[in-house]
Amino acid sequence: MPWRLLRYAMNPAHPDGRMFSRPEKLRNRYDVVIIGGGGHGLAAAYYLAREHGIRNVCVLEKGYIGGGNTGRNTTIIRSNYITPEGVRFYDESVRLWQDLSEDFDLNLFYATRGHYTLAHSDSAMRTMRLRAEINKHYGIASEVVDREILRRELPMMDLSGGGHAPVLGALYHAPGAIARHDAVAWGYARGADRRGVEIHQQTEVLGLAVRSGKIHAVQTSRGTIETDSVLCAVAGATPRILAMLGLTSPVCVHPLQAMVSEPVKPWLDPIVVSGSLHVYVSQSARGELVLGASLDPYELHSTRSTLDFAEGLSAHILDLFPFLSQIRIVRQWAGMADMTPDFSPIMGKTPIGGFYLDAGWGTWGFKATPVAGKTMAHTIATGREHPLAAGFSLERFRNFALTGEKGAAAVGH
Amino acid sequence: MKLMDCPIHGKRPISEFLYGGEIRESPDPDTCTDGAWADYVFSRNSVPGIKREWWCHVPSTTWFVAERDTGAGDVLKTYLYGSPAS
Numbered sequence A: 001m002p003w004r005l006l007r008y009a010m011n012p013a014h015p016d017g018r019m020f021s022r023p024e025k026l027r028n029r030y031d032v033v034i035i036g037g038g039g040h041g042l043a044a045a046y047y048l049a050r051e052h053g054i055r056n057v058c059v060l061e062k063g064y065i066g067g068g069n070t071g072r073n074t075t076i077i078r079s080n081y082i083t084p085e086g087v088r089f090y091d092e093s094v095r096l097w098q099d100l101s102e103d104f105d106l107n108l109f110y111a112t113r114g115h116y117t118l119a120h121s122d123s124a125m126r127t128m129r130l131r132a133e134i135n136k137h138y139g140i141a142s143e144v145v146d147r148e149i150l151r152r153e154l155p156m157m158d159l160s161g162g163g164h165a166p167v168l169g170a171l172y173h174a175p176g177a178i179a180r181h182d183a184v185a186w187g188y189a190r191g192a193d194r195r196g197v198e199i200h201q202q203t204e205v206l207g208l209a210v211r212s213g214k215i216h217a218v219q220t221s222r223g224t225i226e227t228d229s230v231l232c233a234v235a236g237a238t239p240r241i242l243a244m245l246g247l248t249s250p251v252c253v254h255p256l257q258a259m260v261s262e263p264v265k266p267w268l269d270p271i272v273v274s275g276s277l278h279v280y281v282s283q284s285a286r287g288e289l290v291l292g293a294s295l296d297p298y299e300l301h302s303t304r305s306t307l308d309f310a311e312g313l314s315a316h317i318l319d320l321f322p323f324l325s326q327i328r329i330v331r332q333w334a335g336m337a338d339m340t341p342d343f344s345p346i347m348g349k350t351p352i353g354g355f356y357l358d359a360g361w362g363t364w365g366f367k368a369t370p371v372a373g374k375t376m377a378h379t380i381a382t383g384r385e386h387p388l389a390a391g392f393s394l395e396r397f398r399n400f401a402l403t404g405e406k407g408a409a410a411v412g413h
Numbered sequence B: 001m002k003l004m005d006c007p008i009h010g011k012r013p014i015s016e017f018l019y020g021g022e023i024r025e026s027p028d029p030d031t032c033t034d035g036a037w038a039d040y041v042f043s044r045n046s047v048p049g050i051k052r053e054w055w056c057h058v059p060s061t062t063w064f065v066a067e068r069d070t071g072a073g074d075v076l077k078t079y080l081y082g083s084p085a086s
Helices: A002-010 A039-052 A084-104 A122-137 A149-155 A179-196 A235-245 A309-321 A322-326 A364-381 A388-390 B034-042
Strands: A032-035 A057-060 A115-119 A142-145 A169-173 A198-199 A204-213 A213-219 A225-226 A229-232 A253-263 A270-273 A281-285 A289-297 A329-339 A346-350 A355-359 B004-005 B010-013 B017-022 B052-059 B062-069 B073-081
Touching: A039 A057, A039 A355, A039 A364, A039 B010, A057 A179, A084 A179, A084 A198, A084 A364, A084 A388, A084 B004, A115 A122, A115 A149, A122 A142, A122 A169, A149 A169, A169 A388, A179 A198, A179 A364, A204 A235, A229 A235, A229 A364, A235 A253, A235 A329, A235 A355, A253 A309, A270 A309, A281 A309, A289 A309, A289 B034, A309 A322, A309 A329, A346 A364, A355 A364, A364 A388, B004 B062, B004 B073, B017 B073
Parallel strands: A032 A057, A032 A229, A057 A198, A115 A270, A229 A355
Antiparallel strands: A115 A169, A142 A169, A204 A213, A213 A225, A253 A289, A253 A329, A270 A281, A281 A289, A346 A355, B004 B010, B017 B052, B052 B062, B062 B073
């Protein structure tokens, strides 16, 4: 069998095709220029081409596609949010995720695992009940479970939380899932490329030209492009792009770190999150434990890793799963999270005509990749905000009409 | 371990400190426009660069000023607010 496989691999009749082409030159003009070749930017390009027939599109990426937060998250997908706007939006995203592998004809290893958010205090239990009710109202599988159910479903977990953070119950969200994150970027890139979108890697945006209140051109490290529409989907680099236009936003950039263990036999099917202990953990298809925590507590534009983080996160993981004490950590990394004050994204139009923003994705961007791409494509193609993204406009800060997701979007509070 | 130089207590581990954000001038809420107030409340300048920030040494509740390069992460200078060093 291995010989047959090897012969197949070496056979020139079955070449290993490239996921997307590498156009040599930038053209002088595109209908839409997308800054940022991560999941969100590529998804927007894909849906622009597929659903709106806008194919004269280019995606500019400073590094390589999926090398930013698309490839740095902990791949958790869920929709058990706390505001009606958030719940509807992320629910649509979960629906899109479920069909995405077929859509792309590419295996994203999308695995519905179930998602437990542990509660360690009465007030946390109250929040879980509130979230469960709001979720159920919008038709999302979400329920509060007690210690007995947790003891049965997660027998390997120490319900005393290391003796100092006893688990009282949890919010259980059956559709919670994980996926192979870099394949998401490749899938969208391939789909967009096949429909005529150009993807330019190693191309940095240096400036944006505005003429009578409207976007006019994009200056890049490989020349200037004329265009009427620009989508900025650059996560942690958002403030730098906005500064080119003299725009301000509430985005503040903090590093978010994560790490993985060596692969072990499958023992953890669901995703387990604890807000009080600032941890989330799932087991990947390869058997590695994917571990994440809260943000680094100060602004920083760097993807360095710290020992403090690995030590602190390990201590909290051991509070829940003491038997992991001999497991080794093999990799650690960080991404730059563009945080907003209400833990909701900033999407849609800006005061500059033709300049669209897909930003403020902080620590909750990966799960929104399909729906963010779809709604941004709609906004760019029609000039109207998508109803699903209506609660996420930049204007909400001017009107003091925030969409508060802090209770459901992050672990560090 | 990363250290920060508290103006009162000297070099201490960074975990003893709390970040208080960039030092910003508040407009007069009685006279400024709603737009200017919303801008003050929500907008942040998160472009990497050297910034003057509020930091607190938590065990002693000492608030002080740090000049920090938010691109590289280096703390360049720390001093008490209003001290001659500022």
